[in-house]
Amino acid sequence: MRVIVSGSRDIRDARWVYQAIEQSCFRITELVFGGAVGPEHLGQHWARQQRPPVPVKEFDGDAFEERYGTGRLPGSKIYASLARRNQAMAGYADALIALTWETPSPGILDLMERVRALGKLIYHSTPRTCRELEMRGRLS
Numbered sequence: 315m316r317v318i319v320s321g322s323r324d325i326r327d328a329r330w331v332y333q334a335i336e337q338s339c340f341r342i343t344e345l346v347f348g349g350a351v352g353p354e355h356l357g358q359h360w361a362r363q364q365r366p367p368v369p370v371k372e373f374d375g376d377a378f379e380e381r382y383g384t385g386r387l388p389g390s391k392i393y394a395s396l397a398r399r400n401q402a403m404a405g406y407a408d409a410l411i412a413l414t415w416e417t418p419s420p421g422i423l424d425l426m427e428r429v430r431a432l433g434k435l436i437y438h439s440t441p442r443t444c445r446e447l448e449m450r451g452r453l454s
Contacts, residue, residue, distance in 0.1 A: 316344040316371070318403050318429070319357030321413030321422055321439075323350050330439070331356040331413060338411050338437035345370045346407045348399055353413040373403045396421055404428035409435035416440055 317340050319331070331353050335342070345361040347354035349372050361368035403425065404410075410429045414422055429436055 315341050315409060316346055316407045317342045318346040318348075318407045318410045318425070319353055319360075319413075320348060320350070320403075320410065320425055321353035322415055322419050323352040325352045325413050325415075326356075328356050328359070330441075332360055334411050334413055334437065334439035335360055337439070338409075340409050340411070340435070340437065342368055344368065346373065346403055347371075348373050348403060353411075357411070371406070373399050373406075397424060400425040400428050404432055404434070407434070409437070412436060412438045414438065414440055416442070 317338070319335065321331075325331070334353075335357065342361070345357055345368050347357055347370065358370050358372075361370050400421070407429070410426065412418070412422055412426055418426070426436060426438070
């Protein structure tokens with residue numbers, strides 16, 4: 315299953331990202347990401363640690379920016395290049411693991427909406443999800 319790992323860029327807790335990957339129960343055959351810091355790079359690190367390593371596919375945001383520019387979409391909080399990249403990832407992948415704070419950023423919200431519109435699976439992890447797992451003793 316081709317799975318996107320994405321989320322708020324200021325999430326730096328590898329334990330949270332790895333636990334979300336495990337809790338999603340997705341059988342990841344290829345990890346898809348957009349090249350941003352945070353959950354995307356931590357997901358890439360997870361993929362490379364697996365034995366055998368899980369292949370990764372990057373949808374490089376800079377390449378989309380070069381092609382589509384840096385302007386915002388009319389009436390949108392995100393850049394046109396980000397929207398195009400999100401659409402490409404959503405179309406390519408089978409599922410999304412989204413890691414966000416209680417209030418997701420506009421970019422991850424856009425990606426979640428695009429994945430949902432295509433009828434694909436989403437596992438959404440927040441700090442609350444993480445705390446609940448810790449209280450049940452499922453997060454070490």
